[in-house]
Amino acid sequence: MEHIRLPKVERVQLADRSSSRRAQVGTLYLTAFHTIFVDNEVHNELWVLHSLVCNVEKLSITSCGYPLLIRCKNFQVIQLLIPKENDCNDVFVSLLRLSRTERYEELYCFSFMPNVDKAARGQAWDFLNLKAEYNRMGVSNKLWHTTSVNREYRVCDTYPADLYVPKSASLPVIVGSSRFRSKGRFPTLSYYYRETQAVICRSSQPLSGFSARCLEDEQMLEAIMKSNPGSRFMYVVDTRPKLNAMANRATGKGYENEDNYTNIKFQFIGIENIHVMRNSQQKLIEVSDLPSPSMGEFLLGLETSDWLKHIKSILAAGTFIAKAVAEEGVSVLVHCSDGWDRTTQVCSLASVLLDPFYRTLKGLMVLIEKDWVSFGHKFSHRYGHVVEEPKEASPVIDQFLECVWQLMEQFPCAFEYNERFLISIYNHVHSCHYGNFICNSEKERKDLGIREKTHSLWPHLWKNKVDFVNPLFRADHSQTKGVLQPLTTPYCFKFWRGLYNHFDRGLHPRQSVLDSLMAIKEETQQLEEVLTIYQQKLAGVGREQANDLFVKKHGMKNSQGLWAEPTHIRLANSPQDYNGGNLVSGPKDFLFGDTSESSDPDNSDQESEGADFSCHSCSGGASPPSEDSVKDPDSDDPAFNNA
């Protein structure tokens, strides 16, 4: 609370950046975790979670007041105009501090108290069970088992407690191998492919330098190779560019020498490091944020950002591994430097390609929990949850989610979830609303008591799954089954407008196929119920009941307006600036400047101007979907109530 210099400012204007509409006037409230703008006229609310604020900028003064630009990590950009300089300054300073959390305990998730009792909270954390997931894959079995070597996080403090290794690898071999690997991250099972018994294993780079060897590490790889009876060799995939890997040798790290290991095929894949990716995304964001760019500017910017090139290299790596495992039946060990960024991306992407389960809602949650959360992807460092070295930040999971999105574009029926699910996960990775992604490893989370002090995201998403389902998904569809074989030709990769321009409502299709199909499916379900009742009626069940239900169902349908006037167009549709803002303008200073002559055509009845506001507020039901990270309906933020 001490960071809030000014809890409330009146007569603040919220500018609409995407159109020339007039700004809304309202009151701005600063609370511990949210900045809230309440429109005076329509009482719409815009909630901005402070942990999502990326930066705050004071712009040069205008005739109407002092502008403040707030950029969020979910690519929302908010421009406020504050009448008084002092107020603007106070808001600015408060926001700067509120959005820069210094200690984990200050994060929103530690204060977020939904109305759930302790037992329910514990159950929620048990919603996903990794042990059950490994069982589903088919381990333990006669060749693979779980090892207790890391129970106390003594061998590797960034690995999970429960790990799966070849039965033939003895404890000394594991420990020896871990000493020969960066941060002790020895080769361990990531995914077991039941059909061919081939596996994906993951690790960090070996401490090979120019010539060092480690017998136990060599035995470890041999054990992995031999645990796949169908193949006489295995791949070792170094996801780094060869040059980077070679440079690492000078610091005593590096990559496997094929001569020292029995029957390995070594392969570089060439995914760039976190710093290159950070800069690339920065450029991409600048491109997506250009004010009315020409087609040339946009495409050139897209090209020079190199972003799609990186996405392509990651998807190509995942495809290579999935092919090796499924088609060749060959096991693969994947590593990069530390084995928690590129390795994680590539292993989880290969799993999505291989296993239809990971293309379901629950499956993607489990996959992220397993490959990302449990294996020590450094969420808090990469996504800047607390103030730390900015060089640690990088869009690693962004790229994974985007690869999945690119796959969804190629295989529209193969995924149970839709784009909104990916965007929702993306938001929660940054929002610090739930405890799942706090800290950098399982051990840190245990030490901090995340399970006891915060809530888990996954049951929350599951509860709202209706919003996240892809209507084209059918469990028995041919696309759903088996291994996906995506194309990686350049033209298959597209700019992800849904994420990077998520809040620029004017750029999205004005009618959504997704929404339409979701509504139709829901109606179909209701009709099925009605028919069932009719059938029961024929079988002698009371006629009244069927009639009542029919009335009820149709009543519901009409209230949703499924086939009625397309209200969503009314909300969204209005002309853009088609002439560089020069000639055709708002109705008032039209044409030759003589406003008397130019009748303002009374056609605003068609496109309601004020309704556009709903895009900022999660209370507006229209697309884009309400992001509960912006404001949670069950949150009882005390500061706002007091204000």
Add this chain to the structure above:
Amino acid sequence: MEFAELIKTPRVDGVVLHRPFLPTVEGTLCLTGHHLILSSRQDNTEELWLLHANIDAIEKRFIGSLGTIIVKCKDLRIIQLDIPGMEECLNIANSIEALSTLDSVSLMYPFFYRPMFEVIEDGWNLFLPEEAFKELESMTDEWRLSEVNKDFSICPSYPALVTVPKDIDDDSLCKAATFRHGGRFPVLSYYHKKNGMVIMRASQPLTGTSGRRCKEDEKLINATLRAGKRGYIIDTRTIAVAQQAKARGGGFEQEANYPQWRRIHKAIERTNILQESLIKIVEACNDHSNSMDRWLSKLEASNWQSQVKEILTTACLAAQCIDREGASVLVHGTEGTDSTLQVTSLAQIILEPACRTVRGFQALVEREWLQAGHPFQQRCAQSAYSNEKLRSEAPVFLLFLDCVWQILRQFPCSFQFNEHFLVMLFEHTYASQFGTFLGTTAAERVKLKLSQKTVSLWSWVNRPQELERFLNPLYEPNSLVIWPSVAPQSLLLWEGVFLRWNRSTKCLDEAYEEMVHIIEYNKELQLKVWVRSSAAGQRRFMGPCISHMHILSL
């Protein structure tokens, strides 16, 4: 001329056909006057029937005595034929080349084609100017149908009947015609029911360097304004290009002579630039190197997407003037047969819900393109692969279709037709068994007796069994003006045309089928519930079901 003279080898056995994403077929190759046919003579294998007119370019290669002909089609498909025997291969190649570049219109396939179906509704009589005018008359009495051009002498590229302001007599029209490029004096293109504003179209005024003026022309376009109202002239060229046109006798409307009009210049490229764009984008899409940089820079350098953006933006601007500013619009470029028509027809799709139906769109193509004198035959003589010297080829209509597709993507529920319908139109403008897109002007079509000697595309498309494929299952009539986004992020590459032959569309087709299935199943249940509720005496609940069933009854 006998086609047989051009066919030295009419038949070769043992030819192997390679097509994208289809199994190779070995069979017999036959050449006829209009088709290249490959048949495996097995019942279960599909035959290839390719119109010579669809062939844009061929390449020959020889390895030993095995010849290979690579056939590049105007619909952008590339197929390969392996032909045993060098002489046979050369003969075939020469025949294809000769047959695919026949200049004489009367030798074209539509004059030889006999439909395998009964023509129930003749497409040639579907969209008559008289009928369109009747509809206009029911809304306003400010316009009349003039026969001034009935022998095509005033303006050779206009139809016999044109709609002009009631107060302007035919003599004035004749005088105005002398002041406009190719005689294309301003005529009515679209009447906006909601506020009575209109889109007129013309060609450039012939002001020349001396600043010539024409009172009749001024009077004509002023007659379209209501008392006290002012209008916009949208010149599709940049001011620089319009200035240069003066030296060749063309020009633009001077403010002093047209004080009630405000001129806006846009930058839609000339036809030869558009053709270059097409060649480059097709080249980019066919580049099989695996480099992202190369793809994006080629896509950018092709400028295709920029053309789409500029055309769509100009059309939106015209629509905005009409609907939002309540001002009438006159659109022209240089000749008034290309960019002008792109703008006027797209503006109507934005403004007028009827244009988003199958029939309405056909009427729009008929009215704003065919009747309005877009020279289809010249523009579509060659496509993206041809090595021939360009004459006046340009993808003007394809760009229009691309823009329609962009709007369709942004308003997927507002069009009665689907993407396949647009792709089909693209194919038929370049090569067709139907006569619809033959000729360059209405006058020429009359001379060729197309309506007697050929079958109209619409006669075929509108048969229920064909139409089914082209209907959009998501269609819900939408009575509003639809404003598309023209931001680069919102404009996509039209994969259905440009990547159609480069990657398998199996997964996307399956997704479309699944969508159709979801909607069909819903309708089926609606019907069942309706039947049961009727049986149970619940007729008062018919409403919601009926409103949903209009799609069924199409």
